[in-house]
Amino acid sequence: MEWDVLIIGAGAAGLFCAGTARMQGLRVLVIDHARAPGEKIRISGGGRCNFTNLATARDRFLSENPRFCASALAGFSPLDFVALVDRAGIAWHEKTLGQLFCDGRATQITDMLVDRMAGAELWLDTTLSGLARDGAGFLAQTTRGLVRAGRVVVASGGKSIPKMGATGLAYDLARQFGLKIIETRPGLVPLTFAEQDLARTKPLAGVSVAASVTHGKTRFDDALLFTHRGLSGPAILQISSFWHPGDEIHVDLAPGLDLAAELRDRRGQGGRIAVATVLSAHLPARLAEAIAEELQLTGARLADQNNATLNRIAERVHRWRLRPVGSEGYRTAEVTLGGIDTRGLDAKTMQARGQPGLYFIGEAVDATGWLGGYNFQWAWASGHAAGLSLGHAPR
Numbered sequence: 351m352e353w354d355v356l357i358i359g360a361g362a363a364g365l366f367c368a369g370t371a372r373m374q375g376l377r378v379l380v381i382d383h384a385r386a387p388g389e390k391i392r393i394s395g396g397g398r399c400n401f402t403n404l405a406t407a408r409d410r411f412l413s414e415n416p417r418f419c420a421s422a423l424a425g426f427s428p429l430d431f432v433a434l435v436d437r438a439g440i441a442w443h444e445k446t447l448g449q450l451f452c453d454g455r456a457t458q459i460t461d462m463l464v465d466r467m468a469g470a471e472l473w474l475d476t477t478l479s480g481l482a483r484d485g486a487g488f489l490a491q492t493t494r495g496l497v498r499a500g501r502v503v504v505a506s507g508g509k510s511i512p513k514m515g516a517t518g519l520a521y522d523l524a525r526q527f528g529l530k531i532i533e534t535r536p537g538l539v540p541l542t543f544a545e546q547d548l549a550r551t552k553p554l555a556g557v558s559v560a561a562s563v564t565h566g567k568t569r570f571d572d573a574l575l576f577t578h579r580g581l582s583g584p585a586i587l588q589i590s591s592f593w594h595p596g597d598e599i600h601v602d603l604a605p606g607l608d609l610a611a612e613l614r615d616r617r618g619q620g621g622r623i624a625v626a627t628v629l630s631a632h633l634p635a636r637l638a639e640a641i642a643e644e645l646q647l648t649g650a651r652l653a654d655q656n657n658a659t660l661n662r663i664a665e666r667v668h669r670w671r672l673r674p675v676g677s678e679g680y681r682t683a684e685v686t687l688g689g690i691d692t693r694g695l696d697a698k699t700m701q702a703r704g705q706p707g708l709y710f711i712g713e714a715v716d717a718t719g720w721l722g723g724y725n726f727q728w729a730w731a732s733g734h735a736a737g738l739s740l741g742h743a744p745r
Contacts (some may be wrong), residue, residue: 353379353471355740356499358478358519360387360566360727362463363712364505369466370737371503376471379499381492382506383477384515387486388460388632393514394726399456400433402428402730403723404448412591412718414478414532418692419717419728423514426734428727438462465571481523487707488704503700503736508686508713509534518612519692520714527705530691532716536683537591540582541599541674550644551576562605563589565597576637578729580674586704587721590677591687601670604632610664617652625650625663633667641666676707685725689716699739700732 355371357364360382371378386392391399403410406428408420432450435442440462441453452458464472480491481502486685490497506520521531543551554576561574565586575583589599609632625647627669629638644650645666647655655663680686690710694703700715702708711732719725 351379352498353377353494354499355379355501355503356381356488356497357505358366358382358481358502358523359505359507359712360384360472360474361505361507361712362388362391362547362726363507363733365460365467365733366730367505367711367737367740368470368505369463370734371740372467372470372740374737376740378467379473379497380467381476381478381494381497382469383475385474387464387472387474388457389514390511391460391463392456394456395451395606396481397456398451399454400445400449400451400723400726401442401459402450404428404444404450406448406719406724406727410720410724412687413692413716414539415692415716418695418697419731421697422731423727425698425738426731428723430528431727431730434462434466435459438465447722452509454636466648468480478519481526481634501709501740503709503711504713504714504742505710505733506714508689509680510536510683510686510713512680516686520710524690524694524702524710524714527702527708529694529705529710532688532691534686534688536677536680536685537680537687537718538587538684538721539590539677539682540577540580540679541586541590541593542580542676543672544675544682547559547672548580551580552578554636554640557636558583559603559634559637560605561585562602564600565589565592565601568592571589574601574603579678581672584721585599591685591718591720593674593677595676596675598671598675601672603637603670604667607632607668608664610661611668613652613655613660613663615655617655620653622654625652625655628652628665629667684715684721685718687718689714689718692716698735700736701739709739711736 354376357380477493487500557576562571570585570588572584597661626642641676700709711731
């Protein structure tokens with residue numbers, strides 16, 4: 351069984367690369383140990399697939415080498431992918447911050463990608479057990495037998511969501527062929543609290559509020575969700591990619607409001623109203639009551655509070671300081687931070703330096719996007735860059 355290209359992984363990057371390679375007239379085989387292609391596509395965006403982001407730029411990606419992803423992203427833009435979606439007749443809509451979603455099921459995107467790679471072979475329920483050089487090409491040992499290929503593209507993803515089959519295979523293969531790995535960790539993941547902090551926040555599980563979350567000089571304004579284990583929601587998922595164990599984060603639960611001035615104003619108008627009632631005008635009622643209780647102001651009237659107390663209330667709302675003890679880990683992480691060191695890859699082709707014919711694309715590479723469609727755009731762009739290069743390589 352001989353092929354021009356073997357692609358390991360039938361996720362977003364692998365499927366897209368296969369389609370681009372087929373357009374170069376190459377014989378392509380895609381293998382994956384899963385029972386269906388594009389499993390992360392299927393569950394993404396609440397089943398609607400946030401397939402790209404119009405604001406895609408290299409500054410929306412975390413990497414030891416922030417410039418690395420610029421070439422691939424320039425070579426295949428969000429509008430290029432939108433054109434494919436439109437040609438496939440898939441209806442879509444834009445949400446906030448440039449995020450594009452399908453109107454219907456996310457599996458429409460997978461179907462489009464599989465159609466695009468027409469003529470390629472797709473082997474599911476197929477495991478790779480070994481990969482070695484074979485002359486100018488490669489010899490792969492699979493559960494369906496030996497496969498010879500002139501080039502190999504590794505698109506098997508990172509470690510996030512292991513229940514869907516995620517493994518560290520890409521990193522093992524990279525090490526085997528002499529590439530270095532940037533230490534990996536979960537990204538876009540809920541953060542967890544120590545027991546003493548949970549005692550205060552656990553009763554708020556399910557409460558959501560628009561917030562501003564800061565880590566150092568990085569800030570995200572979006573929804574925050576209280577959970578039984580800590581905090582989640584888009585703002586927390588975003589900041590989690592910048593957070594490290596031991597770090598502190600700051601949360602503003604009422605961004606854009608000068609709460610101290612508001613409280614003084616209301617007090618001057620006749621402050622017989624309870625503090626928690628005033629807070630509930632800007633916060634969910636359960637959260638307002640919890641803050642009043644924490645500050646020992648349950649049932650307290652606004653009229654009875656001096657300026658120092660009003661400032662203390664405002665400080666708690668606008669500058670809530672937290673030190674999470676951890677995250678929920680790869681189990682719920684949407685992406686894997688770190689990965690294959692980009693210094694070992696060609697930014698224009700995704701080919702491994704010193705290893706002709708071997709490519710790494712997608713989540714396995716140390717290039718991780720923000721929440722909101724950026725990581726899918728990286729899958730399309732890196733897969734496209736590798737796919738074009740495959741057509742120019744000697745057969």
